[in-house]
Amino acid sequence: MPTSMRTTLTALCLLAAPAAAGEGPSFAIRAARVHADGNTLENAVVLVRDGEIAEVGTDVAVPEELVTVEHDGDLSAGLVALRDYSGIEGEGRDSTRSVLASADLAHAFDPDHSDMQRLIEEGVTTVVLVPRSGSLVGGQCAVVKPGARVLRRNALLHVDLGSSALSSNSFPTSYAGALEELERCFAKTEGPFADARAGSLKTLLQAGDRAEAARAIAFARQHGLKGVLAGAGRAGELAEDLAAAGLGVVLEPFRPGTSRHVLASAARLADAGVPIAFALDAPGDHPATLRLTAAAYVRAGLDPEAARRAMTSGAAELAGVGDEVGSVRPGCDADLVLWSGDPVDPGSRIVAVYVDGELVHGDPTKEKDEEDDDGGDE
Amino acid sequence: MWSTLAALALAAATPALPAEDPAPRAEDVAQEPAAADSLTIHAERVYTTGGEVMTDAVVEVSGGKIAGVRPGRSAPRDAVRAAAVTAGMIDLSARLNTRFYSVEQAVEVQPHLDVADSLDLYDPEWRRVARTGVTTVLVNPFDRNVIGGHGAVLKTAGQDDLGARLVEGAKTVIRGAIGTEPSAGNHPAFRRPTDFYSRRPTTRMGVEWEWRKAFFDAVAAQRLPEREFPGADELRAALAGERLLMIQAWATQDIRTAVYLKEEMVREGFGELDLVIDAAAEAWREPALLARSSTAVVLPPFDDDGRVGPDDAFLPWNAARVLVDAGVTVCLSSHGSTGAESTLDRQAGLAMRGGLSFEQALAAVTTDPARILGVEDRVGTVEAGKDADLVLWNGRPFEPTSRVIGVVVGGELVLDPR
Numbered sequence: 001m002p003t004s005m006r007t008t009l010t011a012l013c014l015l016a017a018p019a020a021a022g023e024g025p026s027f028a029i030r031a032a033r034v035h036a037d038g039n040t041l042e043n044a045v046v047l048v049r050d051g052e053i054a055e056v057g058t059d060v061a062v063p064e065e066l067v068t069v070e071h072d073g074d075l076s077a078g079l080v081a082l083r084d085y086s087g088i089e090g091e092g093r094d095s096t097r098s099v100l101a102s103a104d105l106a107h108a109f110d111p112d113h114s115d116m117q118r119l120i121e122e123g124v125t126t127v128v129l130v131p132r133s134g135s136l137v138g139g140q141c142a143v144v145k146p147g148a149r150v151l152r153r154n155a156l157l158h159v160d161l162g163s164s165a166l167s168s169n170s171f172p173t174s175y176a177g178a179l180e181e182l183e184r185c186f187a188k189t190e191g192p193f194a195d196a197r198a199g200s201l202k203t204l205l206q207a208g209d210r211a212e213a214a215r216a217i218a219f220a221r222q223h224g225l226k227g228v229l230a231g232a233g234r235a236g237e238l239a240e241d242l243a244a245a246g247l248g249v250v251l252e253p254f255r256p257g258t259s260r261h262v263l264a265s266a267a268r269l270a271d272a273g274v275p276i277a278f279a280l281d282a283p284g285d286h287p288a289t290l291r292l293t294a295a296a297y298v299r300a301g302l303d304p305e306a307a308r309r310a311m312t313s314g315a316a317e318l319a320g321v322g323d324e325v326g327s328v329r330p331g332c333d334a335d336l337v338l339w340s341g342d343p344v345d346p347g348s349r350i351v352a353v354y355v356d357g358e359l360v361h362g363d364p365t366k367e368k369d370e371e372d373d374d375g376g377d378e
Numbered sequence: 379m380w381s382t383l384a385a386l387a388l389a390a391a392t393p394a395l396p397a398e399d400p401a402p403r404a405e406d407v408a409q410e411p412a413a414a415d416s417l418t419i420h421a422e423r424v425y426t427t428g429g430e431v432m433t434d435a436v437v438e439v440s441g442g443k444i445a446g447v448r449p450g451r452s453a454p455r456d457a458v459r460a461a462a463v464t465a466g467m468i469d470l471s472a473r474l475n476t477r478f479y480s481v482e483q484a485v486e487v488q489p490h491l492d493v494a495d496s497l498d499l500y501d502p503e504w505r506r507v508a509r510t511g512v513t514t515v516l517v518n519p520f521d522r523n524v525i526g527g528h529g530a531v532l533k534t535a536g537q538d539d540l541g542a543r544l545v546e547g548a549k550t551v552i553r554g555a556i557g558t559e560p561s562a563g564n565h566p567a568f569r570r571p572t573d574f575y576s577r578r579p580t581t582r583m584g585v586e587w588e589w590r591k592a593f594f595d596a597v598a599a600q601r602l603p604e605r606e607f608p609g610a611d612e613l614r615a616a617l618a619g620e621r622l623l624m625i626q627a628w629a630t631q632d633i634r635t636a637v638y639l640k641e642e643m644v645r646e647g648f649g650e651l652d653l654v655i656d657a658a659a660e661a662w663r664e665p666a667l668l669a670r671s672s673t674a675v676v677l678p679p680f681d682d683d684g685r686v687g688p689d690d691a692f693l694p695w696n697a698a699r700v701l702v703d704a705g706v707t708v709c710l711s712s713h714g715s716t717g718a719e720s721t722l723d724r725q726a727g728l729a730m731r732g733g734l735s736f737e738q739a740l741a742a743v744t745t746d747p748a749r750i751l752g753v754e755d756r757v758g759t760v761e762a763g764k765d766a767d768l769v770l771w772n773g774r775p776f777e778p779t780s781r782v783i784g785v786v787v788g789g790e791l792v793l794d795p796r
Contacts, residue, residue, distance in 0.1 A: 166479050169573035174519075176491035176527060177482030210538075211498035 024051025024334075025357035028062040029364070031075035031338065035308055036328040046075060048334040051357035056328055069364050071338045073351060076308065078125025078335030079343075080315035080326045081280035081290050082250045083204075083230055085132065086146065087113035092132035094139075098171060099185060101192040103139025105129040106153040115283045116146035120361050122287035123343075123350050124280065125335040126316065126325045128155060130204060130230075133164035136178055137185065140192065141204055143319050145335070148355055155320050156227055157196050161216040162208035164231075175212075179219070186223050202227035202320060205247070210234050214241070221245045228318050230279060233258070236265025239272035248275035248318040251310070253289050254296035263300035270306040277315035295346040307344045333357075338364050415789055416440040419770065420453040421463040427759040428745075429737040437463055439766040442789035446762045458795060460784055464740065464775050465759050466513025466767030467722045468747035470624075470676045471656050473714025474503055474517050474534075481519040481526045484574055486560065487592045489552050489609035489616075491527035493519045499538045508534035509793045510721040511782040512712075513767035514545060514748075514757050518553040518656075521626050522563060524579065524588040525554040525609070529624065531751055533767070535787040549652075549752040552616055555626040556635050558688055560585050586635050590642070593617065597648050617649030622750065625653065628678075628687035630660040637664070637671045654750055657713055659691035665704030674707035674750055679720040680728045698742065699733030709747045710739075723769075727776040739776055770795055 026049045034044040036056050045060040045068070046053060062068050085092055091108035094100050109129060110116075119127065126145050131138025141156040165178055172178040186193045195201035203225045207213040213232035219225070221244075229235060229242065230250035242249060249269050252262065269276050278297075280290040294307040302310075316326025325333050334357035341348035352362035417439040424435040424447055436450040436457065480496040482488050497517065507515065512534055519526030531548035532540075554560075561579045579585045596613035599605040616623050625636045633655055640651045655661065658675035661668060668675060677698060678686050686693045701708045710725040718724075726739040734742070748758030756765050769775070770784030772795075784795040 163479055168478065169575060171484035171574070172482060173484060174479050174482040174491070175496035176480075176493070176519075177484060177488075179495050180482075180491065209498065210500045214538075214540075215495070 026050060027066050027357070028060070028068040029071055029075060029336065029338070030068055031071040031073065033074045033342075034328060035074060035076040035312075035343065037313070038305065038309065040305075046328060046334075046336065048336075048354075048357045051334050053328060053330055053332050053334050055330055071351065071364050074339040074342055074348070075328065076337050076339065076343045077312040077326050077328050077332070078337055078353065078355065079123045079290055079311050080126040080128075080277070080313075080319070081119075081124055081282075081311075082128045082228065082277035082315045082319055083130045083279035084119075084124075084127035084282055085129070085284065086115035086119055086127060086282045086287075087111075088129060088132070092130075092138075093134050095134060098136040098165070098167075099181065100135065100139055101137050101157065101185070103131065104142065104153055105131060105139055106142035106144070106150045109142060109144045109150055111144070111147055111149065117361075119146040119282060119287045120353055120355065121350070122290065123337040123339075123353055124282075124287050124290055125337070125353065125355050126151065126319075126321070127280065127282075128315075128319050130156075131158045133160060133162075133206065134167075136160055136165045136172065136181060140201075141319075143321050145325070145333075145355060147360060151324060152319070152321050154192075154201065156202045156204040157192050158204050158206065159225075160206040161219060162206055162212045162231060164206065164208060175215075179215075182219070196225055196227075197223050199224065199226055202318075204250075205229050207232045210237060213238055217241050217245050217247065220247060228277070233262035234265055236268030237261075239268050239274055242269070242274045243272045248277065248314075250277050250279045250318075251293070251297065253279055253281055253285050254293040255285075255289075258296070260300065263297060266297035266307075266310075267301035267303070270302055275314055275318055276306070276310045277318050278311055291343060292346055294344045298344050304342065304344050311343070338362070415442070416445075417766070417786065417789060417791060418454055418457040419460065419463055419768065419784075419786075420450045420457040421460045421770070423462045423774075424760055425462065425464045425740060425775070427761055435463075437760060437768065439768075439786065439789050442766055444760060444762055444764050444766050444768075447760060458770065458784060458791070460770035460795060461773050461780075462771040462775050463760060464769050464771070465744045465764075466757065466769055466785070466787065467511050467743040468514045468709075468751070468757065469507075469512045469711050469722055469743075470516045470654070470709050470747050470750065471678070471711035471713045472507060472512065472515035472517060473712075474507060474515060475501060476518060476520045476714065478520060478522070481521075481523050483522055483563065486524040486577075486579070486588055487609065488523060488527045489525050489592070489612035491519070491609075492530070493517055493526075493528060493553075494530040494540060494544070497530065497532075497540060499540060499543065504534050505792070506716075508787055509782075509785055510712075511723055511769040511785055512721075513769075513785065513787045514751075514753070516551060516624075516747075516751060518551070518624065521553075521555040521559045523554070524560045524585055525552065525592060527553065528612075529553050531753065533765075533787055535790060535792045545751075545753055545756065547753055547756065549622040550615075550620070551622045551624050551751075552612060553624050553626075554589070556585055556589065556639075557582055557627055557629060557632040558585075559626070560588075582632065582635075586639075589639055593639075593643060593648060597646075614649075616651055617643060619650055619652050621652065622752070623651045623653050624656050624676075626656040628657050628659045628691040629689040630663045630691075632689075633658055633661055633664055634667065637667050637673055640671055640673065656711070657687060659686050659693040659697070661706070662694065662697040662700040665701050665706055668701070669705045674709070674746075675701060676709045676711050676747075677725075677729075678711060678713040679715055679717075679725055680732075695728065695732035697732065698729040698738075702734060702738055702742075707746050707750065708742050709750065710742045721782075723776055723780075723782055724778075727778055730776055736776070
């Protein structure tokens, strides 16, 4: 596209942004490839109205008064991380008690924290805040949108069946003691544990290794718990049990030294039909880790489409917000990322990020990111 | 592969039999085609049961069980070969996965909690132990509590599923300790009480008090239900003889305390405990006491200077001989040590050097532990119908010049001599 036309479009964008008489932005994006709901549409248009996706397709009629952004690259839903600690700082766990089931992580959410902007810059538009490890039951996870709002409170009940819940000088010090305490909790007839047993509250089961994961799966089946298993890198080796239990799996972030067994897990789980998502332990991990994790698992054998789904709609569904975020589908929030190439290709660059239809990072009209700030020496 | 080779062997074997051999053997061999999970082991000496030896014999394994032991003149060419075969060894004090997470220290007396909840069958340590010839182990909670909870009896190899590895029919074991270990982490309350370790017991006197209190309270709760506490029913079951009570006691005074505890329970009319003392290094000092109370012992590994354990207990080379002569059932163990000289085969050799006969040493690592655990109908000897747990040797077992060259657990060749 000639520069002059692009400049005109930019001017129109700036003028036309609040064009529609609704609550949010309305515009359209035509992208070379749109990753929508399991399909990749070539040269398709996404129509946004009032911050929500209104239409997606190859022959969408865009009303005259709305701007169409042209993007010669990929468009996907904003990334969804199923485990994150951004903005929580020291508020992620109350260490006075090992079981605090009604603790609400949404109280720790600060939408304007500097961690949030870093998430957005890497295309992560929804995260699930999880209690810090150390408690047997740390509280209830919250699904939040960085820079925006709490999407869903009490999304998942955190239950730790690993050694991270054990202490050397406070109860419980042993797996047996922890299990006994959990049995006591889940015998209650009301409250979060009863809701989890009834299926109205999903659980996030934390486990560190295969033995702990096996116990967690058995515990979930015994009590009829639904939700996800997190923390067990080699969960792929328990794929059949996970599928039978109806649990999803949160895959661990890729770090230098991640073993090939762990990386092979993703493909095995996907083949067994186990829903998967990725964890992002920001701010400890750089937010770019989310898509680099996806790329690493793809390199180890995970199907690229399964990887794209795991970092968007798959994670959203496991967190219970699949109707609102994670998909490029009519009715979903307009959380969109424009890429220079395939989202699971580590060589791709993020060109622009939209949250609820607002352009929150980047500029689709620019060829390259122009640095606004010096950035520092790192 | 096995079925093809076995079939070929069968085809080859039949015409090769000398005319004067009795026909039934040929029929037995010819009739059944070998199953896919079958194994044939040929050895110069097969130690079947008690003190019996079959020379030049073949052990047939099928479906995880020993199908039979027969003379080996017609052993197939692909049979696994060894100089000797014994039953798989049984270690009552293997201490696999026995770390801090295996015992709940919030309360000193936890008879009902189960070490099985803390086992990690993916740990490569299991394979390492299996390859030393130990096929069945009793794993116990770490000895930081006065009463730590249930132990678990399982095979050292097989599927990764706990249910498949546990040995069905084994007695339920309750584990505890007498001596300094249970009190080691506690301190008196006058220090800043930052955690629950500001509590009793802080001495071995306190430990003994906890034991007696646990049993007295358990019996009292029978008459006064409001005094019931978690695990009390387990203690009552132990008094009824329905549990195997394993108490770790290294030093003479602690071994005496354990036996006196059992005798006091009988005197009070509470019941008779089925008692076995683990790491009973100084048991050789009280053979008559142990014999009269029908208390079995498990010895820790022998050490060069004789000093073993946290209390520097003295374990002489002839400890096993002294006890066996007095009629005490003695088992040998590795007590969790990973040293090359602490394995059960070495311990049996050292016990022989200390005076045990070969048969007694073999019993101390096979039939005696099997009987103590109540699984003697499944393991401990090389007989048809028992679990296919076998050890293959390159010489006479327990000799310092001999080595474990092959191990079979549940029919699976965990260590292959070929």
